[in-house]
Amino acid sequence: MGAVVVLVLLLNIPMSIRAVSALVNPLAVDPSGTRFLGRYARWEIRTFTGRVAGANTYTTTTTRTVYTENQYTATGYDRSVYTSSNVHNSLLLVDATGQQHSFTVTDFGVEAWGDQIVSGCWAVKGKKSILFAVLNHSTRRQFTKRWHCIDKIAVPRIGFATFWAIVSAMTIIGIIPALAWAVTLRMQLRRFINHGINPLWTSTGAAAAALHV
DSSP states (O other): OOHHHHHHHHHHHHHHHHHHHHHOOOOOBOOOSBBBBBGGTTEEEEEEEEEEEEEEEEEEEEEEEEEEOOSSSSSSEEEEEEEEEEEEEEEEEOOTTTTTEEEEEESSOOOOOTTOOEEEEEEEEEEEEEEOOOOOOOTEEEEOOIIIIHHHSSSHHHHHHHHHHHHHTHHHHHHHHHHHHHHHHHHHHHHHIITTTHHHHHHTHHHHHHHHH
């Protein structure tokens, strides 16, 4: 019995480390707006600021059908249909030199219209490129997406981390570090959106000001 307890504790060490790391390592943009701070400094930040020359919003719907065995029905199975929708925003930006750049974001809730000045912000590391924020300089509103965007920056090997959290939570002892990691990660991402992203407004401000002339 003692050996089992030790094994469970060992399995939960990674989750405990991740929980502490999310708490003590804030995700934030450095003052220059060109990369992230601290342990996330390997992520470079690239931006493009331009006037909106084209904006399009559209919705896609996905339908998934699941069949489950049920011997008490005439067909021998139950049929369940699940429908989900995603909202996509496509923007075409033109900067002060006439260069164009277009991109599409999904479920960001972006509000940007023709002639407004907008910045797209990407986190880049090696071959990875993640569009994590859209700044509307005309309305002073920012649009971000925590899950599947910012969390990919904050959590190295996020697929492995999620799998390990599930394994950890399968034991009574492991539920605590798994929940602690989930809570501290949420706090870290919220703190980044509320404060850590602020230097991007300054770093893209000059390019935005040039378009106001």
